Amino acid sequence: MPIFGSPPHIASNTRPPRRRRRTRRSHNEAPSASALQATARAMMRDHRVRILSNAPEPPAYWRLRVRLQEAIAIRPGQFVMVRTREQWEPLWRRALVIYRAEEHAEGMDLEFLYKVLGRGTMLLSRQRPGDELEMLGPLGNGFPHEADSEAEALLISGGIGLPALYLLAEALARDGRAVRLFHGEPTVEPNAPLPFLDDFARVLGPETITLATEDGSRGFQGLVTEAVQAYLERARPRRAIFYACGPMPMLRRVAEIAVQRALPAYVSLEARMACGFGVCLGCAVKTRFASDRTPHYRRVCVEGPIFRAEEVVWDEL
Numbered sequence: 399m400p401i402f403g404s405p406p407h408i409a410s411n412t413r414p415p416r417r418r419r420r421t422r423r424s425h426n427e428a429p430s431a432s433a434l435q436a437t438a439r440a441m442m443r444d445h446r447v448r449i450l451s452n453a454p455e456p457p458a459y460w461r462l463r464v465r466l467q468e469a470i471a472i473r474p475g476q477f478v479m480v481r482t483r484e485q486w487e488p489l490w491r492r493a494l495v496i497y498r499a500e501e502h503a504e505g506m507d508l509e510f511l512y513k514v515l516g517r518g519t520m521l522l523s524r525q526r527p528g529d530e531l532e533m534l535g536p537l538g539n540g541f542p543h544e545a546d547s548e549a550e551a552l553l554i555s556g557g558i559g560l561p562a563l564y565l566l567a568e569a570l571a572r573d574g575r576a577v578r579l580f581h582g583e584p585t586v587e588p589n590a591p592l593p594f595l596d597d598f599a600r601v602l603g604p605e606t607i608t609l610a611t612e613d614g615s616r617g618f619q620g621l622v623t624e625a626v627q628a629y630l631e632r633a634r635p636r637r638a639i640f641y642a643c644g645p646m647p648m649l650r651r652v653a654e655i656a657v658q659r660a661l662p663a664y665v666s667l668e669a670r671m672a673c674g675f676g677v678c679l680g681c682a683v684k685t686r687f688a689s690d691r692t693p694h695y696r697r698v699c700v701e702g703p704i705f706r707a708e709e710v711v712w713d714e715l
């Protein structure tokens with residue numbers, strides 16, 4: 399897979415390379431939400447895909463690789479709604495963020511990392527190479543990776559939030575941005591291989607990756623947000639921007655740190671999703687636009703899953 403090249407599967411790659419601006423670019427100049435939604439709607443399709451591999455991966459995840467018959471445009475952080483062909487059980491599709499994508503002569507391979515939690519993901523883990531899945535997508539707005547192009551990008555993930563950040567890391571690295579990844583796990587076997595961190599290390603360089611474990615079994619001891627705080631104190635980057643995905647308490651803490659330090663932050667929210675394309679309203683969250691502070695309910699599946707952290711009404715999630 400081309401890592402530092404210009405793989406054509408990212409929607410923004412269809413543009414010619416941007417010239418670096420001399421003036422500082424405000425994060426408010428990111429593509430508008432309506433532009434991202436229009437792009438997402440145009441790209442959404444139901445795909446029948448064939449499983450190439452589906453196997454457990456340490457510390458507690460599964461890696462699924464599927465083949466599409468055609469290449470599709472994907473923005474970092476977009477997701478699909480997945481259903482096995484055994485459609486009667488369970489009824490609803492499950493949301494999975496697109497972790498990696500590789501275009502080739504026969505179409506495109508997509509990778510997903512997932513955690514087995516309940517019936518849907520358990521059923522997914524029983525699928526074998528050669529089985530087919532139905533995938534609706536790509537869905538959602540995706541990360542505005544063009545935002546604040548002079549800032550060091552700090553990618554912050556907790557647990558199974560990590561897969562939302564890989565295509566973003568690739569896009570930022572391709573743009574020549576300074577990028578760091580902070581990833582948190584409750585605990586990790588001291589000598590266990592961590593293939594997903596190796597994926598990021600190949601793109602960003604191993605020295606830019608900080609693993610935090612709550613019990614200190616490996617890497618920084620403490621919460622991943624504490625590792626970020628320690629880095630900000632130590633390195634004092636001139637400008638920084640947060641991109642985060644993980645459990646809600648982690649995202650809320652990221653938002654607090656961003657406010658305290660007057661840094662822009664984008665968070666990828668998780669919500670229980672039934673339809674995934676804006677019809678059932680089951681995923682709506684309360685937000686406030688920076689412009690008028692009036693509360694608005696926005697659908698995580700369509701207007702999200704990526705939101706400006708200060709627009710989320712955290713007390714009501």
Ligand SMILES: Cc1cc2nc3c(=O)[nH]c(=O)nc-3n(C[C@H](O)[C@H](O)[C@H](O)COP(=O)(O)OP(=O)(O)OC[C@H]3O[C@@H](n4cnc5c(N)ncnc54)[C@H](O)[C@@H]3O)c2cc1C
Binds near residue numbers: 494511516520669
């Ligand atoms: C946009 C988006 C992208 C996602 N990407 C990934 C991914 O890449 N990898 C991955 O492993 N998971 C991802 N998830 C979460 C995943 O969709 C759920 O874990 C899955 O739907 C659970 O289905 P289930 O039938 O196995 O569990 P269920 O039987 O439905 O639930 C089992 C347990 O998991 C909890 N749960 C279910 N859904 C969610 C959710 N959305 N958020 C938090 N807790 C939940 C339930 O409260 C319950 O305690 C994503 C969710 C969203 C909204």
Ligand code: FES
Binds near residue numbers: 677679680
């Ligand atoms: S999941 Fe149905 S509107 Fe978002």
